[in-house]
Every structure is written in structure tokens, then in C-alpha cells.
Amino acid sequence: MELLGISLDQPASYWQIWDWISVSIPNLIMIIIMLALFVLALVLPFPKGHEES
Amino acid sequence: MSSKSRQSRKEREAFFSRPWSGPNRHYDIFKEGGIALLVVTVLVVALSALFSSPDDPALTFKGWAQNDGNTLYATAVAELAGTSDSAGYGPPYNSNSDGVSLGPLFLQKWGGVTHPIDAANDFVITPLSSQVEPNDVSAAIKQWNAATPDQQAKWAGDYDTALNDQAGAAGDPTKVPAGDYGPVPDLAKGVVAMASTGAYDNAMTGQGQFFQTDQTKQLLLMGDGAYLDDAATADNLQGNTWGMMNEAGSWPGQQWLAFASVWYQLPAFNAPDDATGITRTLTDNADVIIAAILVLLLVTFLFTPYIPVLRDLPRWIPLHRLVWKDYYTKHGRQTT
Numbered sequence: 042m043e044l045l046g047i048s049l050d051q052p053a054s055y056w057q058i059w060d061w062i063s064v065s066i067p068n069l070i071m072i073i074i075m076l077a078l079f080v081l082a083l084v085l086p087f088p089k090g091h092e093e094s
Numbered sequence: 095m096s097s098k099s100r101q102s103r104k105e106r107e108a109f110f111s112r113p114w115s116g117p118n119r120h121y122d123i124f125k126e127g128g129i130a131l132l133v134v135t136v137l138v139v140a141l142s143a144l145f146s147s148p149d150d151p152a153l154t155f156k157g158w159a160q161n162d163g164n165t166l167y168a169t170a171v172a173e174l175a176g177t178s179d180s181a182g183y184g185p186p187y188n189s190n191s192d193g194v195s196l197g198p199l200f201l202q203k204w205g206g207v208t209h210p211i212d213a214a215n216d217f218v219i220t221p222l223s224s225q226v227e228p229n230d231v232s233a234a235i236k237q238w239n240a241a242t243p244d245q246q247a248k249w250a251g252d253y254d255t256a257l258n259d260q261a262g263a264a265g266d267p268t269k270v271p272a273g274d275y276g277p278v279p280d281l282a283k284g285v286v287a288m289a290s291t292g293a294y295d296n297a298m299t300g301q302g303q304f305f306q307t308d309q310t311k312q313l314l315l316m317g318d319g320a321y322l323d324d325a326a327t328a329d330n331l332q333g334n335t336w337g338m339m340n341e342a343g344s345w346p347g348q349q350w351l352a353f354a355s356v357w358y359q360l361p362a363f364n365a366p367d368d369a370t371g372i373t374r375t376l377t378d379n380a381d382v383i384i385a386a387i388l389v390l391l392l393v394t395f396l397f398t399p400y401i402p403v404l405r406d407l408p409r410w411i412p413l414h415r416l417v418w419k420d421y422y423t424k425h426g427r428q429t430t
Contacts, residue, residue, distance in 0.1 A: 049145055052330050053344040061361050065330060067346040068339075075349065083416045 116425070148342045150329075155298065155312075158321040159289035168265050169319035170285040171257055173213040174238075174278055175250035180314040181213035187314070188212070194379045196386055209310060214246070217315050221297040222284050231284035234277030241276065249276035333358035333380075353391070357384040 053065040064072075158166045172178035176190070184193035186208040193202025222235055238246060253275040256263060263269040267279065288294045298312050316322040331337035338358060339351035357363060358380065365377035376383060398404050408414055415422045 049148075049344040051344055052328060053340075055330070055335070061334075061364070062359055063335065065336065065340065065344075065347075067341075067344050068336065068349065071346040071349055083413075 116421075145345070148345055150342045153316060153322060153325060154292070155289040155294045155315075156292040158316075158319065159286050159294070162321050162324075163286045163290070164265055164267065165320040166289060167267055167282045167286050168257055169315065170218055170282040171250065171254050171278060172318060173217040173315070174246070174281060175254035176213060176247065177251075177254055178213055178318040180211065180318050183314075194382045196379065196382045201382060211311065211314065214250075216311055218281055218285055221294055222281065222288060224297045225288065225293055227284055228287075230280050231287075234280035234284065237277040238281060245276070249274070249278050253278040334364050354384065354388055357387060 049067075053067050055063045055065050056069060057063045155166070169178065173181060176182065180187060182188075182190045184191035185202045185205050188211060189207055192200050195201065195203075219235060219238060222231060227235065241249070252273060253270070256270045256273060256275075257267065258265060262271065267282070270279075285294065288297070298315075299306050299309075326332050326337065329342045330340055331342065333355075336347065336352075336355050336359070338355040339349065340347040362373055362376045363380040363384070365373040369377070394401065394404070
């Protein structure tokens, strides 16, 4: 924590998306990371193995 | 089954059981698993070093008595009066209500009372009787035990009503108007005094077993008062703020529980206390209804290959062709 100067002990902030739906910023960051990993998995080339026909 | 449909089924089975004639690729699952393990281990160590991890101290009755004694006092009174959540919860703790239901299915009631809890005795009288009490509390215990159930209910009910009168005492024991409340005020005072020394925590955890792993009573009593509720609200751990999947503080929560937690955000499952009708029913039975929805979703997922529209989604949204783009680049849309 000291390294980043960020205290995660405090309750998270929320983004009120709509009347009854909201998402916490830490969870939103995780969702964005997961989506980014999914897109990368689609886009990045799969390592080539030994193809046998 | 007609001979035609039997024939087409045989054809389908024959089609799908043909030996694979496409290209093969060498694949080392141990190598991939080893690399994944290494990456995850490095990430875990690095992120733990940078961000630490949640380490909130457990809530205790001692902390409750010292920080919010009046709500513990009011909770003890509610346990004696039988008006607390756990006193009226129904099975598996008592028979004071039918419990939650899924329409006409009273699942809790069918389960029966398997973990009997007598709120007044288990939360107030028994813990107080486990130690030497001041004279007024000892006398109150004797008076309570000697009274009839009707008399006990009258004392506790009257005091509970007077204590929670928002136009009167509003939860402040010092402002309760005089009345015939029997030993109830002394018993509640005894619980707060016992809890503030830490003795109540010990009495509740050491319930006759060497290794005590059953925390049911402590959790029920905590849940009956405002202390746990307020702590959960402060840390965004209530159901309507994704509490089911949240972590304390600002650490990210368990994303894989989002599909279950999302239902608790819906207004239909968050009716205000004065709501009536269908939203009242949905909110009161939210846990079992949401559990049923999740089972339905799981079954739907399992049977996707047999459900029209759902099973056609990969054809309409061919994401798999992006995943296996090398194959589809070489072979087009052919299946072999």
C-alpha cells in the first residue's frame, strides 16, 4: 500500500449507472481487465505447435 | 418414434461419429499449466505486496456493547419479547412462522426445526446465568424464570413497544416511560454489561464443546441488531450494493458471483418496508426465488444444445471462428 500510496481499506466508490444499477470502481476495473484479456486472447496469434496432418 | 425420424437420427449419429480427418496439433497441457501457474503465482505475490489484502477485525459483542450499547440493549429486549428477526424466523430455528416460500412451496417449513433456538433463553437468560451476576441481574433472572410465559410476554412486549416508540423513547432506555416491565430492563442491562467486558463473547463461543465450530447463535443475534447491519452498509456488503460478491474495503470482489448477485439489485427484490403486494412477497422470499432462478438458468445452460434459438446463437454470432481463425482461414466453413 505504501508503495502505491493508495489505501484500499476505505470503502469503494460507486458509479451509479442508472436508477437501481451501480458498480464499484474496483469491480469495474476487474471487468475491464477481463474483457481486455478476452479480446487479447481473440486477437493475439495462438503459439504454433507441431502440426501433423 | 417414426421410422423416418429414427433414420434421420441414425444418419446424424453416423455423421457425428466419423473419425477426425482434419489436421492434428501437438499440445502440451503440462507446459501450458506450468506457465499459467507461474504467471498467477508472480501476479499474486506482486499484487499482494503492492495492495496488501483485507484484514478487518471480526465484529464482537464486546465491540457492539462499547460502541453501540443502546442497540444491543434493544436487541436483548426484542429477544425477550420474541419480536427479533430470529425469534420469528421460523424453521430451522423455531416454529414461529412458515419461513420463506417459493409460491406454494414452503421449503423451509418442509425442512422442519432442525436447529432449535429459543431466543429469550439462548440469547439472554442462559448467557447471563453462566456467570456470577450483580444482585439486580440475579434477582431479575430469578423473577423471569419464576414467571409464567404469558407474564414474560406481557413484560417484554410492553417494554419492547415503549422502547421502540419513535415518538417517545426512540431506542433510548433512559427515556422509556415508567411501567410494569418486570425484570426486562435489568436483564437487558445485564446483557450489555456482560458484553462490554467480553464475557458474553466467551459465553456464546464456549457452548459446551471443546472445539466450537457452530457460530449460528452468534450470527443470528448479530443479525438481529443494527451493529452488523450498519457495518455491512458501511463496507458496501449489503445485497443491493453487490454485497454477495464484494470484498471489504476497495479490493475487487468475486466476479464469478455476479450472475447471482445481479438479481439482488433489482427493485422488485428491494421493496421498502412499507411495501405491500407482489413486491413485498418477492422481497420477503428473495433468497429462495433467486436460488430458483439460478437453478433454472443452470438447467437452461446444461440443455442449450436442445433449446432452439439458444443453440443457434453460435451460428448467428460466430465468435468461435475468431477463436479458431487459423482453422477457418484454411478450411472455410466446411466441417471436415
